[in-house]
Amino acid sequence: MNFLDFEKPLEDLQNQIEHLHHGKHLSRPKTTVAELESKLRETRISIYSGLSTWQRIQVSRHPDRPYTLYYIDQITSKFIELFGDRSFKDDKAIVGGFGELNGETVMFIGHQKGNNTKARQYRNFGMPNPEGYRKALRLMKLAEKFNKPVVTLIDTPGAYPGEEAEQRGQGEAIARNLFEMVSLKVPLLCIVIGEGASGGALGIGIGDRLLMLENTWYSVISPESCSSILWRSWEFKEKAAEALKPTPADLLELGIIDGIIPEPPGGAHSAPEETAANLKASILSNLSELRKQSPEERINKRIARYSNIGIYNSDPA
Known part of the structure; x- marks a missing residue:
């Protein structure tokens, strides 16, 4: 351990x-x-x-923390993984497929990190290339075709920043996902299970509801990168973490997320089966509520939700 x-x-x-x-x-x-x-x-x-904000971020990165495929295996009775973006190749940093959840078919899509050095390299440390986001969009559209809800599990330090990713249209791929996810007709539930960094997380993070496991973070930039930009050093990462307010409690108060899924004392890695049970219960509850809304109602609420983020009123006086 x-x-x-x-x-x-x-x-x-x-x-x-x-x-x-x-x-x-x-x-x-x-x-x-x-x-x-x-x-x-x-x-x-x-x-x-x-826990302080920085300590909670450390827990979200714990090497023993469960990843997407573990949760899918725990909460579904059957899972069929689907591969490829039908354009370039299969990106191992994003996984997805149909799974049976309490007798209902659900499309699961999520970032996947590795449990050891070899697996981390194979999964590119959970940092998707453009083909990963295009695969995710292909699977969302497939779910929409068969009228199946979509659940995304977010856990990435960011989209891959390499030159080849930019050459293949990293920014466009993420932007296309944002555009398409807003108008997806089926219920769309997004859950941060680890790290939620920048556009890498946002690329599969637009939905009807956004939830976070208790020891996770979600921000436009990592504390280390923020510290290096503002102070030219990583030494101020803890100060940056506090200022960014990236934890579930902070974001719930700001109205960015809709709920927090509890973890056992000691974090998800200390009792992964219990964490998976909490995750499953939350997914079932939220999907049940979202199914009661019409596609038009869900889409209108999505548009209103993201249009209101960042808007505030100030007194001219």
């Missing part, structure tokens, strides 16, 4: 528990395993109930 820097007390307790389990003590232990496990739970709750 990997531990973040602020999780040092948890690591110490976990090591003590493992030592007792393996009999690595010279005499009869004064503290039982049960007592240590109880203290571990209490410490985890204490730490995670007071």
